[in-house]
Amino acid sequence: MAIIAIQNLTYHYPQTTQPALQDLSFQVEEGEFVAVIGANGAGKSTLCYALTGFAPHFFRGEMSGQVLVAGLDTRHTPLEELMLVAGLVFQNPGNQISGAKFTVYEEIAFGLENLGVPPAEMRPRIDRIMALTGITDFANRSPYALSGGQQQRVALASILVMEPKLLVLDEPTSQLDPIGSREVFETIRAMSKQGMTVIMAEHKLEWVATFADRVIALANGEIILNGPPAEVLTSPLLIEHHIGQTRYTTVAKQAQAEQLWPPERALPVVIDEAEAGFRAYKK
Amino acid sequence: MPDNLSLYIERDSPLQRLNPLTKLAISFSLILIGFLGPGYWLATLLFICVLVPLSIWGKIGPEFLQRTVRLILPLALFLFVMQSLFYPGGRTVLWRFWIFSVKLEGVQFAYLTATRLMNMVGAFLLLLLSTHPSTLMTDLTRRGVSPSLTYILVSTLQIIPQMRNKANTIIDAQRSRGLETQGSVRARIGALLPLVGPLVFGSLVDVEERAIALEARAFKAKRVKTSLIHVPDSVRQRQVRIGLVVLTLVMIGIRLWPL
Amino acid sequence: MSMRIAIENLHFTYPSGVVALRNVTLAIEAGEQLAIIGQNGSGKTTLIKQLNGLLRPSQGTVRIGDWLTTEHSVAKMAARVGYVFQNPDDQLFKGTVRDEVRFGPGNLGFPAEKIELLVQQALTLLELTDKADVNPYDLTATWRKRVAMAAVLAMDTPIVIFDEPTTGQDYQSVQRLAQIFQTLHEQGKTVIAISHDIDFVAENFSRIVVMGQGQVLLDGPAQTVFAQAEVLNSTDVEPPQLTRLGQRLAIGPVVYTVENFLAALRKENDMQGER
Numbered sequence: 001m002a003i004i005a006i007q008n009l010t011y012h013y014p015q016t017t018q019p020a021l022q023d024l025s026f027q028v029e030e031g032e033f034v035a036v037i038g039a040n041g042a043g044k045s046t047l048c049y050a051l052t053g054f055a056p057h058f059f060r061g062e063m064s065g066q067v068l069v070a071g072l073d074t075r076h077t078p079l080e081e082l083m084l085v086a087g088l089v090f091q092n093p094g095n096q097i098s099g100a101k102f103t104v105y106e107e108i109a110f111g112l113e114n115l116g117v118p119p120a121e122m123r124p125r126i127d128r129i130m131a132l133t134g135i136t137d138f139a140n141r142s143p144y145a146l147s148g149g150q151q152q153r154v155a156l157a158s159i160l161v162m163e164p165k166l167l168v169l170d171e172p173t174s175q176l177d178p179i180g181s182r183e184v185f186e187t188i189r190a191m192s193k194q195g196m197t198v199i200m201a202e203h204k205l206e207w208v209a210t211f212a213d214r215v216i217a218l219a220n221g222e223i224i225l226n227g228p229p230a231e232v233l234t235s236p237l238l239i240e241h242h243i244g245q246t247r248y249t250t251v252a253k254q255a256q257a258e259q260l261w262p263p264e265r266a267l268p269v270v271i272d273e274a275e276a277g278f279r280a281y282k283k
Numbered sequence: 284m285p286d287n288l289s290l291y292i293e294r295d296s297p298l299q300r301l302n303p304l305t306k307l308a309i310s311f312s313l314i315l316i317g318f319l320g321p322g323y324w325l326a327t328l329l330f331i332c333v334l335v336p337l338s339i340w341g342k343i344g345p346e347f348l349q350r351t352v353r354l355i356l357p358l359a360l361f362l363f364v365m366q367s368l369f370y371p372g373g374r375t376v377l378w379r380f381w382i383f384s385v386k387l388e389g390v391q392f393a394y395l396t397a398t399r400l401m402n403m404v405g406a407f408l409l410l411l412l413s414t415h416p417s418t419l420m421t422d423l424t425r426r427g428v429s430p431s432l433t434y435i436l437v438s439t440l441q442i443i444p445q446m447r448n449k450a451n452t453i454i455d456a457q458r459s460r461g462l463e464t465q466g467s468v469r470a471r472i473g474a475l476l477p478l479v480g481p482l483v484f485g486s487l488v489d490v491e492e493r494a495i496a497l498e499a500r501a502f503k504a505k506r507v508k509t510s511l512i513h514v515p516d517s518v519r520q521r522q523v524r525i526g527l528v529v530l531t532l533v534m535i536g537i538r539l540w541p542l
Numbered sequence: 543m544s545m546r547i548a549i550e551n552l553h554f555t556y557p558s559g560v561v562a563l564r565n566v567t568l569a570i571e572a573g574e575q576l577a578i579i580g581q582n583g584s585g586k587t588t589l590i591k592q593l594n595g596l597l598r599p600s601q602g603t604v605r606i607g608d609w610l611t612t613e614h615s616v617a618k619m620a621a622r623v624g625y626v627f628q629n630p631d632d633q634l635f636k637g638t639v640r641d642e643v644r645f646g647p648g649n650l651g652f653p654a655e656k657i658e659l660l661v662q663q664a665l666t667l668l669e670l671t672d673k674a675d676v677n678p679y680d681l682t683a684t685w686r687k688r689v690a691m692a693a694v695l696a697m698d699t700p701i702v703i704f705d706e707p708t709t710g711q712d713y714q715s716v717q718r719l720a721q722i723f724q725t726l727h728e729q730g731k732t733v734i735a736i737s738h739d740i741d742f743v744a745e746n747f748s749r750i751v752v753m754g755q756g757q758v759l760l761d762g763p764a765q766t767v768f769a770q771a772e773v774l775n776s777t778d779v780e781p782p783q784l785t786r787l788g789q790r791l792a793i794g795p796v797v798y799t800v801e802n803f804l805a806a807l808r809k810e811n812d813m814q815g816e817r
């Protein structure tokens with residue numbers, strides 16, 4: 001069953017004439033991992049807000065069409081009820097700290113307290129998530145006395161620990177070190193394998209290509225591509241809409257022009273395919 | 284990046300371990316008695332004989348004294364100058380120079396006001412320095428106070444460190460772009476003015492961001508909240524709290540209906 | 543006056559007791575293009591905050607040209623070192639984009655015409671001209687980051703430092719950023735950037751410093767730095783996409799740009815043809 005069903009969604013922020021999202025329709029199955037890509041201002045964050053009810057409940061503005069999340073119509077369901085099924089990690093980690101707690105450990109517990117999780121159950125859940133996001137060492141630090149990347153890890157852990165049915169992530173690895181970024185993708189991938197549905201806005205195309213089931217590309221608030229990574233990420237539309245492509249795709253395309261890449265072979269989006277293609281031709 | 288958002292000092296002491304409500308009761312009864320209780324020396328006595336020993340019991344004596352003095356000294360000086368010179372209806376002249384005369388009544392009034400303020404500031408600081416705000420929040424929520432209300436209370440308690448952090452952030456941004464904030468008094472005052480706007484505006488932005496952060500963590504969910512930490516309380520402490528309420532009422536009573 | 547940066551035996555501990563820098567020694571010549579990479583929490587931001595005196599050494603010295611950072615106020619240092627914060631929200635405080643951009647040059651005592659010129663140039667460079675009268679807080683985070691950069695570029699300092707400039711920027715903006723760095727380089731300025739975008743670093747910086755646990759682990763050009771996969775791994779850095787691909791294909795030396803990857807591939811191919 002589709003956990004997300006969007007029909008003709010159009011959304012305007014208050015006092016704007018250009019819609020931030022324009023006539024979007026798509027569905028997402030339970031357990032799917034969908035990446036959303038797009039240039040700056042394409043509408044990625046806005047889509048994240050619309051999927052979790054922050055648009056229109058928090059940002060107000062004008063919404064038409066319908067967004068169904070786990071059967072709930074976001075427009076007619078209060079935000080506090082939506083938050084029980086959908087979790088959102090915001091783009092900017094600095095302002096996701098609750099201000100109610102004074103150590104990283106308590107900060108991560110905060111969501112669980114609000115959900116009414118029994119204390120005995122909290123600790124194992126928190127410990128596990130802290131290990132997965134690599135923040136075990138700062139459990140007792142103030143969430144404010146951290147580096148940018150460490151803060152982003154805390155923001156991520158704070159939502160992950162709540163185990164929402166639908167997890168929406170807005171550029172959750174933007175400040176993470178390279179291996180940290182890949183590990184986050186791996187963690188999210190594993191969680192979606194266990195049934196969590198994931199929507200993630202991202203610029204890091206190599207990891208999108210490696211881990212996502214499906215990619216939706218946005219431009220000016222509209223969906224321009226929606227399909228498997230290998231297909232979407234090799235589309236010429238990506239360059240046209242300032243989204244870019246992986247270095248593997250770039251280099252294979254140029255190599256193809258010089259007869260250094262097999263002419264009939266699809267362009268690669270991940271390192272394994274790139275390696276296989278170049279190897280095939282070396283012989 | 285701000286380090287810390289609370290004044291709380293982590294020390295292992297019996298005061299630190301008291302239930303936050305008990306400390307809240309101590310602080311408020313001291314403040315009320317100090318202001319409304321009888322006697323000229325009462326506030327002074329409360330400060331010296333109650334607050335200072337309590338702070339030593341909490342192993343935060345030096346910090347307590349230092350902060351109280353730092354907050355109260357400028358205020359006290361101002362009071363003494365203004366009141367001793369300009370207290371209306373003062374007759375007993377102690378000292379005179381040029382067109383000014385220092386009057387006993389004024390000095391007395393200034394002393395009374397200053398010690399009461401000192402008692403109040405001290406009582407607040409004792410609470411803030413010895414109580415982890417999240418313990419207070421957890422405890423009040425457990426007692427059935429609405430979470431939003433306790434959140435507001437706790438944020439209010441944090442307002443000073445929060446403003447200080449925000450101010451430091453802005454000052455860093457300003458000096459990084461060439462605004463002199465050190466040196467002469469003139470430079471300092473000059474640096475203060477451009478701070479006011481961003482401080483107020485920045486705080487407004489923060490409030491909105493906080494609201495989002497809280498929503499995302501299901502703060503408003505209609506569920507019975509649980510809590511990670513267990514805040515201990517005891518029958519003894521409850522008795523003490525009741526005792527404090529009675530004592531406060533009695534003291535105020537004595538002042539209002541003098542025998 | 544040469545704006546050489548000399549960091550000697552620098553140690554730094556935050557007041558809370560966190561040791562963030564351990565014995566860092568680094569010299570950066572005027573006009574260099576230097577990137578700093580490394581694990582989250584490895585001390586990159588802490589290190590560059592030492593360069594304009596926002597943080598001061600617990601031990602050791604930091605010298606910018608002939609100035610010790612301990613002997614001059616941050617405001618003075620600002621004439622030499624422009625610093626774009628990691629988080630734009632820590633940097634922006636004015637009511638409009640234009641005021642924000644004008645703030646820096648306005649403090650540096652330039653003549654009025656020069657200030658206007660610098661502001662105009664910076665706004666144009668970051669495509670902010672049509673947003674000049676907007677409140678930065680009405681812009682999205684990505685745009686605020688650009689405002690923060692414009693605000694520092696307008697100060698026209700000999701040294702410009704960027705803390706994670708590519709964060710959240712799309713493909714086109716990253717390319718524009720590369721151009722801006724190139725322009726600054728041509729003007730003879732020292733450009734220092736912290737970044738986790740290793741491909742971007744590989745393609746745009748001639749010198750790379752790798753940090754781990756408060757120390758400098760590696761320091762050199764891309765070829766030598768990216769050859770040290772193990773050291774990089776110890777500080778959670780993966781070599782650029784093309785370096786990894788090149789290593790798997792075992793082509794030539796360390797490659798890290800599209801051009802030198804293709805060059806190595808051609809060479810390899812020619813050699814095979816000859817065989």
Ligand SMILES: Nc1ncnc2c1ncn2[C@@H]1O[C@H](COP(=O)(O)OP(=O)(O)OP(=O)(O)O)[C@@H](O)[C@H]1O
Nearest residue numbers: 013020038039040041042043044045046047682684
């Ligand atoms: N709070 C807001 N009020 C008004 N307009 C907004 C608001 N937030 C975003 N917008 C506008 O809506 C459009 C989509 O913005 P959105 O933030 O969703 O893009 P994005 O794809 O997330 O971009 P980025 O890569 O910069 O994060 C943009 O034109 C933006 O200026």
Ligand SMILES: Nc1ncnc2c1ncn2[C@@H]1O[C@H](COP(=O)(O)OP(=O)(O)OP(=O)(O)O)[C@@H](O)[C@H]1O
Nearest residue numbers: 145147148149556560562582583584585586587588
């Ligand atoms: N204000 C602070 N108070 C105390 N410790 C801090 C503070 N800021 C950073 N730290 C700590 O100092 C160390 C170095 O932090 P720094 O911000 O320099 O890291 P970084 O390399 O810039 O990381 P990132 O890539 O995540 O931005 C980290 O362990 C961090 O937790």
Ligand SMILES: [Mg+2]
Nearest residue numbers: 044045046091
């Ligand atoms: Mg966004």
Ligand SMILES: [Mg+2]
Nearest residue numbers: 147148587628
């Ligand atoms: Mg940093």
